[in-house]
Amino acid sequence: MSNYVIKRMKVTNYRSLKHGDFRFNDEVNIIVGDNEAGKSTLLECITLALSGQINGRSALSELHPMLFNIEVIQDYIDDINLGVQVAPPSIKIEVFFQDIPELVALRGTNNTEGDNCPGVIFSFAFDDSFAVEYGEYISRPAEVRSIPIEYYMVQWLSFAFNSVTSRSIPVTPVTVDASRVVNIFGASKYVSDLVRTLPVAERVNLSLSFRRMKDAFLSDDTVKKINTKLAGKRGEISDKVMSMSLDSSARGGWEGSIMPHLDDVPVSLVGKGEQNSVKIKLALENNSDAHILLVEEPENHLSYSRLNGLIERITQKAGGRQSFITTHSSFVLNKLGINNVLLFNGVTTVTLSSLSPSTYEYFKKLPGHDTLRLILSRRAILVEGPSDELIVQKAFKTVHGFSPLERGVDIISVRGLAFLRFLEIAAKVDRRVDVVTDNDGNVAQVRAKYVDYHGVPNIRINVDNDDLFCTLEPQLLKWNDRATLNNILGKSFTTDAELIEYMTKPNNKTDVALKLFDTDKHFNMPQYILDAVNE
Amino acid sequence: MRSMNKVLLASAGAGKTTRLVCDALAALPKRTAIVTFTVNNAEAIRAKLCELNGVIPEGVTVYTWYTFALQELVRPYQSAIFKYRVSSVLMVNGASARFVPKARVKDYYFNPQIAIYSDKLSDFCLACDAATAGLVVGRLEDQFERLCIDEVQDFAGYDIDVIEWLLRSRMEVTLVGDVCQATFKTNHSPKNRGFFGTGFLTKVEVWSKARLCEIEYMSISYRCIQEICDLADSIFPGLRATASLNTHRTQHDGIFVVRSRDLPTYIARFEPQVLRYDRTTPSDHLAFNFGEVKGLGYERVLVLPNGKMRSWLLTGDIAHIEKSAEKAYVAVTRARQSVGTCQRL
Numbered sequence: 001m002s003n004y005v006i007k008r009m010k011v012t013n014y015r016s017l018k019h020g021d022f023r024f025n026d027e028v029n030i031i032v033g034d035n036e037a038g039k040s041t042l043l044e045c046i047t048l049a050l051s052g053q054i055n056g057r058s059a060l061s062e063l064h065p066m067l068f069n070i071e072v073i074q075d076y077i078d079d080i081n082l083g084v085q086v087a088p089p090s091i092k093i094e095v096f097f098q099d100i101p102e103l104v105a106l107r108g109t110n111n112t113e114g115d116n117c118p119g120v121i122f123s124f125a126f127d128d129s130f131a132v133e134y135g136e137y138i139s140r141p142a143e144v145r146s147i148p149i150e151y152y153m154v155q156w157l158s159f160a161f162n163s164v165t166s167r168s169i170p171v172t173p174v175t176v177d178a179s180r181v182v183n184i185f186g187a188s189k190y191v192s193d194l195v196r197t198l199p200v201a202e203r204v205n206l207s208l209s210f211r212r213m214k215d216a217f218l219s220d221d222t223v224k225k226i227n228t229k230l231a232g233k234r235g236e237i238s239d240k241v242m243s244m245s246l247d248s249s250a251r252g253g254w255e256g257s258i259m260p261h262l263d264d265v266p267v268s269l270v271g272k273g274e275q276n277s278v279k280i281k282l283a284l285e286n287n288s289d290a291h292i293l294l295v296e297e298p299e300n301h302l303s304y305s306r307l308n309g310l311i312e313r314i315t316q317k318a319g320g321r322q323s324f325i326t327t328h329s330s331f332v333l334n335k336l337g338i339n340n341v342l343l344f345n346g347v348t349t350v351t352l353s354s355l356s357p358s359t360y361e362y363f364k365k366l367p368g369h370d371t372l373r374l375i376l377s378r379r380a381i382l383v384e385g386p387s388d389e390l391i392v393q394k395a396f397k398t399v400h401g402f403s404p405l406e407r408g409v410d411i412i413s414v415r416g417l418a419f420l421r422f423l424e425i426a427a428k429v430d431r432r433v434d435v436v437t438d439n440d441g442n443v444a445q446v447r448a449k450y451v452d453y454h455g456v457p458n459i460r461i462n463v464d465n466d467d468l469f470c471t472l473e474p475q476l477l478k479w480n481d482r483a484t485l486n487n488i489l490g491k492s493f494t495t496d497a498e499l500i501e502y503m504t505k506p507n508n509k510t511d512v513a514l515k516l517f518d519t520d521k522h523f524n525m526p527q528y529i530l531d532a533v534n535e
Numbered sequence: 536m537r538s539m540n541k542v543l544l545a546s547a548g549a550g551k552t553t554r555l556v557c558d559a560l561a562a563l564p565k566r567t568a569i570v571t572f573t574v575n576n577a578e579a580i581r582a583k584l585c586e587l588n589g590v591i592p593e594g595v596t597v598y599t600w601y602t603f604a605l606q607e608l609v610r611p612y613q614s615a616i617f618k619y620r621v622s623s624v625l626m627v628n629g630a631s632a633r634f635v636p637k638a639r640v641k642d643y644y645f646n647p648q649i650a651i652y653s654d655k656l657s658d659f660c661l662a663c664d665a666a667t668a669g670l671v672v673g674r675l676e677d678q679f680e681r682l683c684i685d686e687v688q689d690f691a692g693y694d695i696d697v698i699e700w701l702l703r704s705r706m707e708v709t710l711v712g713d714v715c716q717a718t719f720k721t722n723h724s725p726k727n728r729g730f731f732g733t734g735f736l737t738k739v740e741v742w743s744k745a746r747l748c749e750i751e752y753m754s755i756s757y758r759c760i761q762e763i764c765d766l767a768d769s770i771f772p773g774l775r776a777t778a779s780l781n782t783h784r785t786q787h788d789g790i791f792v793v794r795s796r797d798l799p800t801y802i803a804r805f806e807p808q809v810l811r812y813d814r815t816t817p818s819d820h821l822a823f824n825f826g827e828v829k830g831l832g833y834e835r836v837l838v839l840p841n842g843k844m845r846s847w848l849l850t851g852d853i854a855h856i857e858k859s860a861e862k863a864y865v866a867v868t869r870a871r872q873s874v875g876t877c878q879r880l
Contacts, residue, residue: 104674104677104678105675107611107674108610108611108612108614108674109612109615109667109670110610110611110613110614110620111612111613114614116612116667116670157609157620160604160606160607160610160674161610161611161613161620162610284658335723357873451613
């Protein structure tokens with residue numbers, strides 16, 4: 001099978017994607033982004049441009065004003081109302097394929113980049129033949145409340161500028177979205193899809209058994225009696241003879257009367273999680289000839305162990321096919337390879353490709369690790385353990401008056417060497433990451449450890465330069481006197497040494513941090529922590 | 536080195552449609568584009584493909600010339616010259632937009648609906664290819680390994696330059712034509728007028744000398760009996776003689792002159808298809824114009840001559856039909872067994 005690859009997609013005015021320019025990996029693309037960034041819309045665009053369908057229906061029948069970007073609609077209405085002459089906005093999706101011989105018919109330079117490659121452009125645009133009607137429409141600006149989609153047409157062209165259909169585009173996408181199949185149509189389609197996965201011989205046997213059952217039903221004494229009685233009533237309801245039988249029309253075929261069961265429970269009644277995983281596996285199975293795989297949040301309703309199996313199935317089934325998977329789960333992300341992550345913000349995509357193999361393996365082997373938090377946050381502060389986490393949180397709130405989470409700042413507790421792994425990712429992500437670290441009595445050594453990130457604009461290493469105050473607790477004492485800390489901790493140590501010994505005992509560390517976190521009393525934060533929380 | 540390209544010059548009834556379809560099927564899985572001139576002929580080729588192969592195979596695409604030029608030559612790289620999508624081809628007789636200089640690209644090549652004038656189609660293709668340093672032909676080469684152009688005698692003007700440009704491509708190009716049958720012109724522009732019709736042969740010989748193609752004659756006719764072949768050959772004395780492969784014999788074979796007053800009896804008895812030059816020749820019977828029956832064959836035809844043809848038939852002097860030689864050729868070569876014509880006697 002040919003490997004069709006979408007290299008790039010440009011979207012204009014479609015839903016939340018006002019102006020988007022996205023580049024993709026050749027194989028796995030894990031789309032990660034904020035909830036409202038438009039990840040699903042991105043997958044929708046791919047389907048629309050390749051199959052001409054939205055939600056499984058033809059685009060023209062699904063065309064409604066809300067497909068347009070909300071700002072674009074508002075700008076248009078405002079302009080019309082102000083009497084400004086503007087062209088009605090249009091939606092445009094351009095898909096650039098890798099240039100392979102199988103796609104030569106779609107090749108040309110008719111795209112907004114002028115690139116010579118195969119591709120398609122799907123657009124909803126004003127149909128000029130309605131110019132007169134449209135003139136009438138905008139002649140009463142006060143009545144213009146929306147985009148006049150009645151005067152729009154679908155234009156679907158290749159980069160060779162020839163009209164295309166879903167049949168002339170050899171690239172077929174399949175969407176796997178377990179959460180969407182909710183209505184009766186979807187459910188029964190799901191069942192008939194399941195049945196279709198059976199080998200022909202087995203299907204024939206099922207059909208035969210079903211027909212035999214029908215015959216048995218008719219020859220049953222009770223049924224016979226009822227039918228004799230009904231026959232006697234001829235003329236009362238109809239001039240024809242009425243009888244009870246099983247529906248043998250196409251609609252009532254055996255497929256419609258059969259419901260798959262899992263452990264004797266009808267599939268429609270089993271847990272949502274199991275249903276989803278069955279649906280996804282089924283879609284993968286049924287569409288093994290599709291070229292592009294689109295998977296929406298596979299983690300929905302699934303436990304970790306189930307998810308693990310499912311992800312393995314997805315990877316295995318995808319083969320070399322290009323796939324796009326949206327997720328909020330760091331588990332999925334780690335399993336599928338952090339190298340394949342596309343950070344998506346609705347305007348562009350950033351890849352994490354070219355991580356060092358050891359970092360790649362590190363995150364792959366530690367599913368559930370908090371990589372995604374780093375990627376999803378607006379800014380992150382990496383700390384060494386729970387005590388540091390509490391103190392940094394407190395410092396943040398004291399300085400800004402908001403908790404870090406309220407400001408989209410994630411404080412992530414990271415173990416020793418893992419700092420460097422996280423920083424390797426942070427270096428590829430254009431957002432601020434602060435490291436808060438102990439100097440462990442050797443600042444020079446700490447600086448040497450992070451030397452690669454010295455001068456990287458979005459990464460800052462915060463550490464105190466005084467080797468005598470090697471960890472958090474001595475640092476707290478450096479910036480506060482013994483009385484202040486005694487007071488907050490409800491203690492009355494008479495020497496600094498005793499206080500430090502108490503604070504640093506493994507059993508007490510968290511307790512001390514919690515007391516400092518909860519207290520209303522003022523105490524000074526160490527400067528290197530303040531540096532880290534400052535914007 | 537012998538050229539991969541071929542020019543097949545066929546006599547009427549030589550079975551060229553069958554030949555080009557068989558060649559395309561034999562060449563599979565090589566991808567072939569078959570380009571012909573009329574919609575009817577494209578349909579005939581598709582029908583022949585289905586007849587011989589069951590379905591039109593994936594590797595064979597049949598186009599009419601205008602569709603081919605628009606979809607594969609004009610549009611893919613049109614942005615090098617003009618950015619608005621070319622909507623269609625507008626057929627023009629004679630020269631379009633005669634007083635517009637070439638520099639005014641939009642008005643020179645297109646009507647207001649951005650349909651490209653048919654006489655400037657090839658010019659535009661060549662301009663696109665030049666402006667993109669060969670991307671147009673490169674795309675075509677990636678799309679098709681073989682290109683077969685049927686009814687090549689009907690190409691004229693700039694279209695001839697496009698054909699030469701295609702002959703120079705990496706594709707294996709076959710041109711199939713009947714030089715005696717140039718009833719249509721794809722292009723009415725003054726350029727290359729000298730090569731139109733039999734003059735096309737001169738061009739083919741130039742290409743052959745330049746090693747752009749090999750010439751192969753199909754001087755046979757499965758359709759017409761020898762008498763009819765000889766009559767047809769006499770219209771173009773410079774060309775090779777056609778050998779008939781039709782050995783079927785009936786009670787009424789050959790060339791016949793019918794008296795006008797015997798015409799109804801003759802038609803009733805032999806049921807020939809009546810053909811006429813055009814509708815200015817009156818007919819009491821259902822008659823087709825010469826131009827409508829290209830590619831078709833009938834058991835017998837009756838040719839209603841116009842004045843010039845009548846003079847030719849009476850004297851045998853082809854000077855009378857100098858300007859309508861191709862049409863006269865088409866008319867007589869439709870018949871398998873007999874050609875009748877009438878004289879006021």
